[in-house]
Amino acid sequence: MQYLAELKKEKAFVGVKTEVKLLARNTSDNNWQGISNDETLPIPDSNQVRDLKDGQMVLVDVAGKNIQNVQDASKRLVLLLQNFSRLQDKFKQGEEEIEQWKQSLNYQSQELHRREVELADREQELEQIEIRRKEAEEAQAIAKGERAEIERMRQQLEKERREFDIESAVITQEQADYLRDVTTRISNFFIGTDFLYHQIGSCLDLLYDRQSILNDFWHYLDSIRNFQTDLDSEIQELNYRKQQVIQTQNRVVDFQAELKADEELVKARESTASILRSQIIGQQRLADQLNQLIASYGGTVDDVLDPAEVRRLEQMSTDDLEMEINLLQQEFDKAARAVGEQEDELAALEGEIAELQIQIDNATGAEKFELEGSKELAEENYQFLEASVSGMRSNMLERQAILNQQRAILDRRQGIDTSDDPAQKLKPILATVEAEKSNQESKLREVTYELDNARSIFRQKQEAFSRLSLEYEKQKQELEVAEVALRDKVRINTEVGTNDRILQPVQDIVDTLRQQMEAIVHDANQAQTEQAPQQLIENLQQMINSLVPS
Structure with missing residues (x-):
């Protein structure tokens, strides 16, 4: 279940204690129920909220007593307030017009x-x-x-x-x-x-x-x-207005059909982008596995150590060199686990975007507008997280290359024979995978560019459609008022x-x-x-x- 909560960060004896104070629960699409008691839930992984501030309003997905996802609620709250403000202005204007009619x-x-x-x-x-x-x-x-x-x-x-x-x-x-x-x-x-x-x-x-x-x-x-x-x-004059309303209604229907076609185009581009992302993630995982396999055989992808570092390693004792390599291995394993967690979170965001798209297809009116805003926010989070994961992968590969080259120096000094190195046989496969991944990333950039353009055009048409819908509603209300006035005159x-x-x-x-x-x-x-x-x-x-x- 989704909750609206307040993020709390407190400095503990070790690190920072993070938890959320639950304020309201989402009982249905646009219905929220307040929580009277001060219920709080701890966040097990502080990395989920490292970019959020203390006291910030967030949306959390809770299963049982475990927090599955935490995201910023600012845009969601702004959308809700904007929708409420527009509805309130519309109701107020309608009440004033009805009161004027009653008085007359x-x-x-x-x-x-x-x-x-x-x-x-x-x-x-x-x-x-x-x-x-x-x-x-x-x-x-x-x-x-x-x-x-x-x-x-x-x-x-x-x-x-x-x-x-x-x-x-x-x-x-x-x-x-x-x-x-x-x-x-x-x-x-x-x-x-x-x-x-x-x-x-x-x-x-x-x-x-x-x-x-x-x-x-x-x-x-x-x-x-x-x-x-x-x-x-x-x-x-009233019949002429009726014809205008019918023409505007036909334009609304045609525009709606055009919007549906553009929406299908955006969905197709999003599906293509999602497939390319999945392929890139798979290729990256395959490249990581190949790198780990090459490392397990003691091979290195590139020579990343400068000559001065190589001389320093050559002058160290084998015990000190092995101890330093073990420490580097522990840091590498920790970085690999962090990358894996980020990739899981990336996959979860991708699933959330797909779920939101399904809900948008079935929604209408203000609910659809709110879901589209949530989808845009999720896509921004996805792009931000993807950039972060890409940087972490590069850092991990760099550490792995350093570790592999240091391990090769240690094996040579310990007299281990590396003439028949299986790692050398895996390097062409790794190069093919890296080339294919680079090709897929290039295609993803092209598709992303086309998708951004399609979304921009779709949003512009949505705004035009909203204006046309408002014009249609205004003409319809003016026609109803004119009909009432004509009946009064008759x-x-x-x-x-x-x-x-x-x-x-x-x-x-x-x-x-x-x-x-x-x-x-x-x-x-x-x-x-x-x-x-x-x-x-x-x-x-x-x-x-x-x-x-x-």
Whole structure:
């Protein structure tokens, strides 16, 4: 299991004590579970962390209680934090947009509800106005009938007056009383008619007030219509955006297929590089075995000792020379074990790279991006370790050559016959192996160069693909927002039509009432201006009084 841990290095009595403090365990691909207790595990081989510092965050692979691998966790943590930051920014932006939509919809809903309540109140008021209009029409009908009756009575009085003027200029007291009674009744009628006209005027003023309220509603509907663009043109624009989104989606699919082909090319180059590395490691091991075999026969590959060193060895006693050779042999064996351990670690890294490649093939999205970063880190570690192992091999071969030449001097001084030396027969084989290894290393450098170029091109295309994917997501989100806005406009346009259907009949009723009442008031004003009824009655009364004998 893989753990996130803190590296601890403490100076001990002998050497440096290295251990890791476990902080969290990897339960699945991107899930980490914290470890509450301060659990620590020792690192048996301090060479694994010789390039890491005390307190550094590392990733460790643990089987049971044994640490199998230790690697720097800095890049892994940076990748996780970058992914988390991008997701957090995206979620925050989405929440802000949703909140803005909610506020806009709530405001529109509240405004429409308020208008609906006001319309309901205005409908009730118009019903009251309708009742008053009917009462005014009834009063108008009564007043019209009474005016006709008054006009008939006036004409009759005028006729009788003319007859009286002809017959006699004097009337009796009874006739005068009768005429006074008639004029009083006529005067009282005009007084009631004035009150009725006053009520009609009040109703007309109330209609003017209600018309002002209706004008506010009409202005509100006009303001909504001004914000409503041509729906047909917006629908065409929306269809054009849909076509753009489909084209971008097709480009994403084509780009993804191209990326897949480039990825297969990178895999093929990586497979070739892996095979060449395996062959070079095998050839190196074969060369090491040949060198060891040549050394076991007392042979040397090259003369690496200068003449002064040879003279020094010749002057030493055989016992001292043998002791020095034994010490060199122990150092050589220790270096050979270190090289073997490094080669095992190199093989483990190669297996890890292959395993990561398998996981990348099966992963998608952020997980694939994280695995690719881990693979790049593992490849860098592999290249660094391979360079280190190459240097250690060269140093080991140099030590082996020195040891072989010193052993040959010792054998000669001890009288050991080396005329029939099997080591000389193995040298051509070793030279062939070294030549083949050099050829494979040259091919590996070429393949590595091609692989680096392919990876660079692949990363550039991945970045371009990421930008194209972001553009596609952005176009898709803008299209969804545009569709929601268009639906809102269609809904508001429908509501405007509904309000038109509600307000127009009310407006027609108010217009009819206003016209009828204005006609009544106009007729009344004209009648009062032309006929002056009260003045005629006063003149009639004076005439009656003048005709009564004193």
